[in-house]
Amino acid sequence: MRRIALLTHPGAGRGRGARARSVVLPRLRDAGFEVLDLVGRDVDEARRLAGAAVADGVEALVACGGDGTVHLALQHVVPAGVPLGVVPAGTGNDLARELGLPADPRAAADRIIAGPRRTLDVARVGDRYVATVVACGFDALVAERADAMTWPRGPLRYVAATAVELRSLAPRRYTLELDGRVRTVEGVLAAVGNTSSFGGGLRITEGAEPDDGLLDVVVVRSLDRRGLVRAFPRLYRGTHTTHPAYEHHRVRSATIAAADITAYADGEPLGSLPLTVTAVPAALTVIA
Template sequence: MRVACIINPRAGRRPHPESVIAELRRAAARRGWELRTVTTHGPGEATEIARSLVPGNDIIIAAGGDGTVHEVSAALIGTQVALAVIPCGSGNGFARSFRIPLDPLRAIDSLIGSEQITVDAGTVEGRHFFATAGIGLDAEISRRFAAGYHRRGIWPYFRHGFAAWVAYCPQKVTIQSRSISLVAEPLVVAVANTEQYGGGAKIAPGASPSDGLLNITIVEDGSFLRLLITFLRLFTGSLDRSPLVRQMTATEFTIHRQEPGPYHADGEPFYGPPVLHFSVVPRALRLLVPGRTHRG
């Protein structure tokens, strides 16, 4: 079995990359894998590295945060190469969604008894995403968080979130699909393939990455108290019970905005046109997940 690992040394958490590499080499030796490791040096580089490693490898491991997973996964769409994840980021939403141990060394150990599954992907304006995408406040938070690259972690994310909420002004949008046509002035429109953003914040409770559907969560604006209660529901898995929240599913739809603006894909910020096109790609990615005895 030929395995490559792409490591992001600037991911939000430790252990040191050398510790990850050493433990991974021990795991590879136990399983008889032929292992190669590559370190990234800048944003976007992991996709090109992964693309170059597809020929000649059976598994490519993303060792980093959700951004690293996003970049590596984009290169594996539609290939026979499986993705594995060693979570080293701040939120690790992708790893949480598939019960991959959040401790990097335990995640490496779980690779020994892993199982392969096939999961969907979403697309927005030709970009793939595997957990969540969207517009509104969460896109603005992603933009601010990315700009503050020197201060990673969950608490800076909350700080950026509060500052973004104070400054954010909701815009009117129209969401259209074969079965949906609605107009709203939402605080957030989240498009989810999995349940959560990261850090245990479930924006789409019950979303499945293997049902061929995208889950749309619309969060309306409200008073500070109502928004605070809604925010807390993110962490109890009960967001769908908030009176400020509407949820629906679709395989393909568009969001019409009044003007160009930011959006995010797996927490990575982008700037897009007034009309954004979303769709699902069923069974797009092969993924290694822990066997029953190693699940986080």
């Protein structure tokens, strides 16, 4: 592998993505790689640059940023069968955390240079591919709120967004179709995970394995504000799975329906519910 592309978060003139790029780019070139340096001024330009690089035959596409940058890259590498590298430099970095990738950009570049490979599943929603978790409830409202915030930085942004959204917490009526089985439930949160965490380490779909060919569907049934505040710290530890309001299913396909929810995946908006999420086994090769 000698000709690769480095995709940095769109508009990364400053911040973590730019700092990581300034380390990773010379490190890869010093190791003998021909590196196409892709920095779009906005998401649309970054998308065009990534697509052109993959079509031109690069041997890997490296996403330097957070889960949103990974999500952008995923749309090109999965159909083309091109390996994905990840340099974690974003807000959540949940895929990098799942893969045990180092947070230090130099160490992450060295992992890409070493070139170990692993095959993962992805989730598919319509024509979009997802690496981590599709959020479909209170979790989606938090993601939407965090996406609009500029402060604080890092995972604390999700904590702040959660505090704001708790003020208007209300349960919703969900209709779930899980591998053809239909049920309804009142809940405050629903998520479909290919991996175990979202939002900077919230282990909502604890136990999810990204290479088992299945999706992990989690529903948190109706809780009041105080109950959710008490349960929230357990999400970081993955110990919420014993909570009486928690339920967990493993499926190949899930359709989630509820009113007034925009689903988020990899920290990016997907669209309004209902949505169908399908497992696509062994669809992604990662350098990890």
